[in-house]
Amino acid sequence: MQKVNSTQKPKTVLKRRDSKRVPVGRASPQSHKTRQKSPLDAYDAKRDFSVTSEPRANRAKAKGNRFVVQKHDARRLHFDLRLELDGVLKSWAVTRGPSLVPGEKRLSIHTEDHPLEYLTFEGVIPAGQYGGGTMIVWDEGRWIPEGDPREGYATGRLTFALEGKRLKGRWRLVRTRPKPRDTKEQWLLLKSDDEHARHDGPEIVDTETTSVLTGNTIEELTQGGQVRADHRARAKVAATRSTTTLPSAKIAGAKKGVLPPFVEPSLAKLVENAPTGPDWLHEIKFDGYRLQARVDGGKVRLLTRKGLDWTAKFQPVADALKELRLPSALIDGEVVVEDESGVSSFSALQQDLKAGRSDRLAFYAFDLLYLDGQDMRKASLLDRKSLLQLALDDLPAGGAIRFSDHIVDDGDSLIRHACRMGLEGIVSKRSDLPYRSGRGDHWLKSKCTQRQEFVIAGYVPSTTSRKAIGSLVLGLYDNGKLLHVGRVGTGFTAPMARALWDDIGAIESPAAPFPVRLSADARRGVRWVRPERVVEIEYRGWTHDGLLRHAAFKGLRDDKDARDVVREDAPAETSCERSPALGTARLTHPDRVLWEDDGLTKLGLAEFYAEIEEWILPHIVGRPLSLLRCPSGSQKECFFQKHGWAGLDEDLVQRVRVGDDEALAIRDLRGLLALVQAGVLEIHPWGSTLTSVEKPDRITFDLDPGDGVGWDDVVQGAQDVRERLKAMGLESFVKTTGGKGLHVVLPIKPSIDWNAAKSFAQTVALAMAKDSPDRYTATLAKTARMGRIFIDYLHNGRGATAVAAYSTRARSGAPVSTPVEWSELSSLRSGHQYRVLNLLGRLEHLRRDPWSDIIGLSQRLDGIARRRR
Known part of the structure; x- marks a missing residue:
């Protein structure tokens, strides 16, 4: 979830609404609505000019290109970079100060605009005021932007030259993608490799410590202002501040x-x-x-x-x-x-x-x-x-x-x-x-998902590991009585399963803690414990007989009392039954952990697919499949399976003929659950259906970033593929890969053969690499991919596959290849943002399927492919 401060364009719902955020001790929100908002309002609101000697907010009409860098010893020592633009100073707090080393990234926090009078301000800002501490003018001069500085500022990529007394040459300011709870814009300040760069030696901020205006150091100016004698006195002064330090x-x-x-x-x-x-x-x-x-x-x-x-x-x-x-x-x-x-x-x-x-x-x-x-x-x-x-x-x-x-x-x-x-x-x-x-x-x-605390009432030993729990029996209190609510058998990492064995094994009890005797099925294999420990559980609802549905362990809650655990949600609103296919699925060792870092078990994967059957089945049913099997888990031996194997239930997983070769296919959820039983962690379908196997109906462009390529560049690459296809009159769709990249998928009418489809994809990839050789490559060799994105078109040959939409990946965190709207790309942070543990909450709150149009969209490529050839 992105957060954007008041200086950003409102790209997401988390924009600040300053008219409703009242600065302490200032006017009500209504008073701000009667005048035009000034870019210096935030500067003015943070300061009490009866106390601080800083200049008052005054937007100038002059359009100059001056800059200043101020060394600022506030709560933390940092350097403030300010660039003159449109009558104000655009400002960044550079946490470690500018570096002359090329490529050295210095975090720069975007702050409020400052008035031009701040170009020469230095002095002591009183303790308790915003930015309280000592400030000197460390450098000053002219800045010369490359291109339109307003466009660069808006897009988050400013390139410019500095002609200062200490800082010279070419520099870049690049805005980073915000994290969900960031309250301030984060940028990076980087020095370009030119004649003014340094490749070794001490940092300039360590060797140059004085004001370019007065020659004073921070310490000398502080002593002159009689606010702090030296850095050692800082804590003592702060500890004895009066109640006027904050208003x-x-x-x-x-x-x-x-x-x-x-x-x-x-x-x-x-x-x-x-x-x-x-x-x-x-x-x-x-x-x-x-x-x-x-x-x-x-x-x-x-x-x-x-x-x-x-x-x-x-x-x-x-x-x-x-x-x-x-x-x-x-x-x-x-x-x-x-x-x-x-x-x-x-x-x-x-x-x-x-x-x-x-x-x-x-x-x-x-x-x-x-x-x-x-x-x-x-x-x-x-x-x-x-x-x-x-x-x-x-x-x-x-x-x-x-x-x-x-x-x-x-x-x-x-x-x-x-x-x-x-x-x-x-x-x-x-x-x-x-x-x-x-x-x-x-x-x-x-x-977004249902979660609450439950009481541990008992446990069942693991069927795959010694001295480890396989599942927990859960309860909660209702009018002082402990009620049985079912079990949780997924979400335990191996260390946690062993730790729980020792932990709750110490509070074993000979009798069940429930006042009502449970059924034989509910009692089978259970070792009872005293109801003292509390766990947090995520679940998908309740069955009609009051049991948790699709529960997953999240962790112990040592901060909560077992007697306080009661049901939080309303029974009638969430009751439902489990999928019939899941109820009849044959899962041996359901507590076998398939993703060790998340503790996701075979049963947990089966429940996940049962929940999303309507989302995933249209993309895998009736297609030849290649399968990545990891029978002992994602961190153990894995192998691709393209043909049948001994013990395969051919009523659920079919062997089909594809020309002279054999492939595998499924018809429904029962077949998908059979793949789970076989330890399949990734499903890779062909780009064609069984009814027209030699004529593909989907072309996939895999954007695979090389070392040194950021996520923003991957997003831009997907957008570039989309625009190139749109110029041909073709509509495309996008999904995360569950790894580092993105897939752009082009649905087509099955009218051309595999060679033509692969040739078309290759032509697009080569054209992108030719037009932007510094950003893209169509060459598979790793040496060619350093700092560039490989536009992988090789998924489009006969027998080649790409991971299915909504398939899990055999990677850390159980990521899922997830379709998204094009408009959502700007708010994503990685290609593995969606996982088994958070995807269901996303799907429940989507207003429409991002790929709802992909099945029925029939775009002819035969004419375009011939013209391209």
């Missing part, structure tokens, strides 16, 4: 008070539909541990929702919170681990904790209950969040502490978008209400 006293409802030891957290009530209206703000729902950060001088404690002290478990987060240098605070938030797509994962968080890994931990702060002598709980949520954002605004993007941004009003659009992107859901909160402990209607959660 909490200006917020209605804020009252003087003592820092509470703990506050019972506010909890969200599960609802089916997200609320809408101006009184609601909406945040992305996190998938981690809820924590309350208690900051008291130099001491930080992290408390669970039950008040347990977990500081030691998340020490890096506590250390990062200390760097905020807040005298006292109570911050509500959640600690998570995110994958490269920016999606938080509770399973990944648990795995990192078990492995002792802490580099991916991030604490998202979403509420402020106390700050610097002021109890904030009676203030409105919008005011609390405004103050919280001000307290966190100087933190680097992507660091351990992050602000949880929100949108106002449009909850329905946000939940649809979140689910389509594979996120867990959203939390909607009343923006005008004080903080209320406990669960109520003031906080509502809308989920």
Whole structure:
């Protein structure tokens, strides 16, 4: 889910609506509607000019091309790059300062526009003000853009030359693709390889430390301003700041008070539909541990929702919170681990904790209950969040502490978008209400998938591993009595299955903890335990007899009490039965783990395909298939199977003649589940059907990025293929590969042979490589693919195949090759963003199948192919 700040074009629903985000101590939203918005409004709103000596906002009419780089010792030392454009200074905070080493990437956080008077500003910004700290002018001069600078700024690719006193030569600023919860634009500043570049030696920011205006260093200017004697005194000064450091006293409802030891957290009530209206703000729902950060001088404690002290478990987060240098605070938030797509994962968080890994931990702060002598709980949520954002605004993007941004009003659009992107859901909160402990209607959660906590009542040993659990028996409380709700048998990694064996084996009980005797099937093979441990489970609904349907283990919940576990959703709204084909499928060793890193089992894969049968079957039924079989799992031996094998159930999987050769095919879901039983993890169909096997009806262009190629370039490559085909009057479709790339698929009328189809695809690939040789290649050799995208046309020969739409891949994370709309490409982060564990939530919230037109679309290629030849 992308987040975009107020300087970006509103490409997604997560745009900021500044007219509804009130700066602390300033006018109401209505006052902003009566005047034209200025690009310097954000600059003005963040500063109290009765305190700071910074220049007031004043947009100039002059159109110059000056630049300045200011060394800024705020909460963290960084360098501010400002480029004059349209009467303001476009600004970036370069976290480590500019580097003269070619290709060295320096993270540059886009900040608000500054007035031109800032070109010569240096001085001490008072503590407590936005950007509080010392600033000197480190470099100044002219910048000369290449091409239209406004277009480059808008598209996120600025190339320019600097003629400064210290920085010279050619430079590039490139905007990176935002992650789902980024609140600020992230760019990269890179030096080009020219006569002004350095390939070795010390960094220029280390050797040049003085102001180009006065010759002062940061330390000398700080001492002159009598604000801080030196860097060693910084912590002492910050710890003794008065209550005026942040403007909490200006917020209605804020009252003087003592820092509470703990506050019972506010909890969200599960609802089916997200609320809408101006009184609601909406945040992305996190998938981690809820924590309350208690900051008291130099001491930080992290408390669970039950008040347990977990500081030691998340020490890096506590250390990062200390760097905020807040005298006292109570911050509500959640600690998570995110994958490269920016999606938080509770399973990944648990795995990192078990492995002792802490580099991916991030604490998202979403509420402020106390700050610097002021109890904030009676203030409105919008005011609390405004103050919280001000307290966190100087933190680097992507660091351990992050602000949880929100949108106002449009909850329905946000939940649809979140689910389509594979996120867990959203939390909607009343923006005008004080903080209320406990669960109520003031906080509502809308989920993309159904998840909640359950109590472990027993377990069944694994059939494939010694001293490991194969499934868990689950329950929940209803009026104080434990009810049986079925089992979960997928989602356990091998280490977790062994750890659970030791953990819950220690609380075994001779009798079942349920007050009602279960059926023989429900009791078979179960070892009962005392109902003390809580697990989080994702599931697809309930059967009519009250059992979980398609449940998957997500992790243990040591932060929750078993007696508090009750059913969250309404029984009548989600009841349904499992697929008849799944009920009759013969699965030996259903608890065999096929994807070791996610613990996805054979049963879990069968349930997944049963859920998406209407999506996948049109793309694999009635076609010759090549199969990648991994009988012992994705990390063990795998092999391609094109012909039948001993023990093949030919009633479900057919051997078919294709010319002089044999191939495999299926008719329905029962055949697909038979492939699961055989350990098939990837399904690769031919580009033709059995009824017209020698005349293809689909041509696939596989965009395979070489080393050094970014995801944005892959997306652009797919768009280029589409435009080239569109110029011929041909409509194409796109899907992720489940790997690094994308597939562009062209449906055609089966009227040409395989040679003509392959020749057409090759012609397109060669033309792209000829027109853009620095970006594309049609050569298979790896040496030719370095830094370029291989337009692979070889999938289009007779007998060649490409992975099917909605097929899993035998790769880490159980990714799925997923059709998407062309309009969705800009918000994707990788070719393996969709996985077994998040695809179902996406499909449930799609308004239409992205490939709904591919089956009936009949485009003739014979005339075009002849003209091309």
